[in-house]
Amino acid sequence: MGSGRFSLFSRGQLVVLGFLALTPLLDLAIPSLQLSGPMRTVVVFAILALGLNIVVGWTGLLNLGIAAFMAIGAYAFAILTSEIYPFQVGFWWGTLLAGAIGAFAGWLLGAPTLRLRGDYLAIVTLGFGEIVQDGLKNLPAITKGTEGINPLPQPSLAMVEVSGETPARWFYIYLAILAVIVFLCRNLEFSRLGRQWFAVREDELAARCMAIEPDKAKLKAFAAGAALAAVAGALYASHLSSTGEPSNYDFQISILALCIVIVGGIGTITGVLVGAIVMVGLNNVALPILTQTLQRNGIGSTGNVLSSPDNYKYVLFGLALVLMMRFRPDGLIHSRKAVRK
Amino acid sequence: MSETEVFMQQVIYGLSNGMIIALVALGYTMVYGIIELINFAHGDVFTLGGFLALTVVGALGAAAIVDPGTLGDSSHWLLLFGLVIVCGLFCGGMNVAIDRIVYKPLRRAPKLTQLVAAIGVSFILVNLALFWGGAPMEVFGGGNAAAASKDFPELLEGSNLLGEDSNVVLRLEDIAIFVITIPLMIGLTLFVKKTRLGRGMRATAQNPVAAQLMGIDTNRVIAATFMIGGFLGGAASVMWSLYNNTISFQMGFRAGMDAFTAAVLGGIGSLPGAMIGGVLIGLIRAMSDQYIETRWTNVVVFGVLILILVFRPSGLLGLKQKEKV
Numbered sequence: 001m002g003s004g005r006f007s008l009f010s011r012g013q014l015v016v017l018g019f020l021a022l023t024p025l026l027d028l029a030i031p032s033l034q035l036s037g038p039m040r041t042v043v044v045f046a047i048l049a050l051g052l053n054i055v056v057g058w059t060g061l062l063n064l065g066i067a068a069f070m071a072i073g074a075y076a077f078a079i080l081t082s083e084i085y086p087f088q089v090g091f092w093w094g095t096l097l098a099g100a101i102g103a104f105a106g107w108l109l110g111a112p113t114l115r116l117r118g119d120y121l122a123i124v125t126l127g128f129g130e131i132v133q134d135g136l137k138n139l140p141a142i143t144k145g146t147e148g149i150n151p152l153p154q155p156s157l158a159m160v161e162v163s164g165e166t167p168a169r170w171f172y173i174y175l176a177i178l179a180v181i182v183f184l185c186r187n188l189e190f191s192r193l194g195r196q197w198f199a200v201r202e203d204e205l206a207a208r209c210m211a212i213e214p215d216k217a218k219l220k221a222f223a224a225g226a227a228l229a230a231v232a233g234a235l236y237a238s239h240l241s242s243t244g245e246p247s248n249y250d251f252q253i254s255i256l257a258l259c260i261v262i263v264g265g266i267g268t269i270t271g272v273l274v275g276a277i278v279m280v281g282l283n284n285v286a287l288p289i290l291t292q293t294l295q296r297n298g299i300g301s302t303g304n305v306l307s308s309p310d311n312y313k314y315v316l317f318g319l320a321l322v323l324m325m326r327f328r329p330d331g332l333i334h335s336r337k338a339v340r341k
Numbered sequence: 342m343s344e345t346e347v348f349m350q351q352v353i354y355g356l357s358n359g360m361i362i363a364l365v366a367l368g369y370t371m372v373y374g375i376i377e378l379i380n381f382a383h384g385d386v387f388t389l390g391g392f393l394a395l396t397v398v399g400a401l402g403a404a405a406i407v408d409p410g411t412l413g414d415s416s417h418w419l420l421l422f423g424l425v426i427v428c429g430l431f432c433g434g435m436n437v438a439i440d441r442i443v444y445k446p447l448r449r450a451p452k453l454t455q456l457v458a459a460i461g462v463s464f465i466l467v468n469l470a471l472f473w474g475g476a477p478m479e480v481f482g483g484g485n486a487a488a489a490s491k492d493f494p495e496l497l498e499g500s501n502l503l504g505e506d507s508n509v510v511l512r513l514e515d516i517a518i519f520v521i522t523i524p525l526m527i528g529l530t531l532f533v534k535k536t537r538l539g540r541g542m543r544a545t546a547q548n549p550v551a552a553q554l555m556g557i558d559t560n561r562v563i564a565a566t567f568m569i570g571g572f573l574g575g576a577a578s579v580m581w582s583l584y585n586n587t588i589s590f591q592m593g594f595r596a597g598m599d600a601f602t603a604a605v606l607g608g609i610g611s612l613p614g615a616m617i618g619g620v621l622i623g624l625i626r627a628m629s630d631q632y633i634e635t636r637w638t639n640v641v642v643f644g645v646l647i648l649i650l651v652f653r654p655s656g657l658l659g660l661k662q663k664e665k666v
Contacts, residue, residue: 116651123646135640305471313468315464321458
């Protein structure tokens with residue numbers, strides 16, 4: 001368990017968080033980029049992927065419906081904070097409670113299904129994702145259907161005012177939340193529970209022999225992952241100041257989260273952070289900027305599918321998954337044979 | 342329309358759609374029976390089959406030659422059978438290629454690794470279909486709005502076979518679905534039961550290593566399985582496009598989930614199970630559309646899927662000796 005000296009973050013985590021902290025400076029250099037806004041989504045998806053990492057990377061369960069928990073978090077946050085509902089608990093309580101509700105939802109789905117074989121569990125989670133999405137769409141009395149619930153509050157601190165006018169502050173608050181979550185994950189990883197997860201992932205039978213109850217450990221992983229996904233959903237809704245439409249939380253988002261975990265380096269917090277920067281940076285920051293630039297120069301506005309960079313998303317995700325599986329085929333499950341030094 | 346007539350109408354819709362779902366489900370169940378892989382890309386191979394069908398129709402200009410007075414004209418049936426064979430071979434070939442390039446090197450990898458790779462292939466194919474939708478052809482809307490749904494022309498004359506006065510509608514399309522799917526299913530069953538390659542499939546499904554020791558070329562058997570599964574998916578895509586009159590680059594996700602649910606419902610790995618499961622899912626969809634609400638139908642199907650997986654993962658026919666292929 002390390003050198004025994006207490007440190008908040010590992011060196012890799014510090015480097016990545018530091019890198020993220022520098023991005024608003026780019027805005028100062030090139031104001032037209034307006035990076036701080038889109039970079040918030042990098043933080044949001046990093047948190048989502050950290051949640052998925054607990055389930056997929058540490059416990060070895062494939063969850064294809066993580067976006068459903070993000071949706072649950074986003075709508076819980078919206079209902080708890082929006083003006084049209086009586087609660088109006090504010091950003092911080094809204095985010096915390098959204099996380100708790102997400103954990104409960106994860107427990108609810110996990111309890112009856114976690115005994116299933118790996119690939120069946122994956123399909124059940126996929127189905128759950130679709131059900132949640134359709135349910136949100138079909139209950140407009142509560143969720144406002146495709147309109148989404150809005151407006152939603154931005155984060156505020158005692159001294160600091162945050163609004164669309166101060167994107168850098170907003171980004172730094174998100175980054176601070178990410179840092180706290182990274183710190184929590186890092187501690188969780190080497191806790192008793194974290195070691196149970198690794199044991200279950202590597203060999204369920206052997207884990208059982210060590211007096212670990214795999215079903216309970218799995219359920220905790222599921223709930224923890226769902227909680228982080230729900231927090232990501234809450235931050236996402238606050239970022240948009242709206243839940244957006246339910247299809248914002250579709251299968252593609254679950255796969256994006258999976259790509260982040262797999263591309264970055266499965267099972268490692270630093271890897272997941274790097275994956276978030278690469279994949280979301282590509283998906284939500286680089287591609288839109290490239291598209292805009294092309295359009296400004298008169299390319300890509302012709303309606304030809306091939307000329308719009310945005311249309312290459314699926315193939316990028318797909319190739320990322322296929323190539324990782326092909327050339328690091330054991331990555332998903334046996335990523336950390338040498339966990340403890 | 343009386344209650345009974347409404348019900349009969351939904352039965353016809355359900356059976357027709359169910360037969361198509363069953364064809365796709367056979368592709369899932371065969372591959373799963375042999376190599377225990379949920380071939381997530383199967384639904385998107387199906388999508389590309391639909392796009393090829395529309396491309397061929399567009400190239401032949403068949404949309405122009407269809408008019409209501411051509412019931413006796415056999416050229417449309419010929420075109421339909423031709424499409425089924427061409428799209429079937431195309432999808433079968435593509436399935437084999439995907440297996441060779443992506444799945445084969447991962448054969449010994451953990452199951453979840455294979456599943457993630459299959460999801461990756463699925464996304465690549467979705468993107469291919471999106472690009473295909475931008476093809477500069479009239480049937481694709483001139484290549485503008487690639488992501489939009491495309492109309493698939495009526496190839497068969499559309500009047501009611503039960504007479505103009507009947508409230509229940511049975512069209513030539515419904516008949517065509519049965520004329521095409523039932524022989525395919527019978528052929529498949531005979532093939533698996535009677536031929537040498539079919540016996541090889543059954544042996545490989547039971548125990549790949551033992552099958553190999555008995556001199557069965559398991560690689561050839563696996564390739565044949567992907568070929569046949571893909572062929573059925575391609576045939577289904579033609580029928581599906583014809584029946585629903587519209588195709589889109591994401592249609593395979595929906596159809597694939599229905600078919601996978603059908604395969605699991607029937608007991609994955611079982612051929613008769615996939616057929617029965619397909620018809621049941623078709624009927625469940627039709628009844629949910631009518632008696633619950635269309636917008637809740639997908640929730641109903643996924644609910645069925647989750648309930649079966651949780652309470653009876655072996656499916657309806659799972660307890661009996663499985664006839665896995």
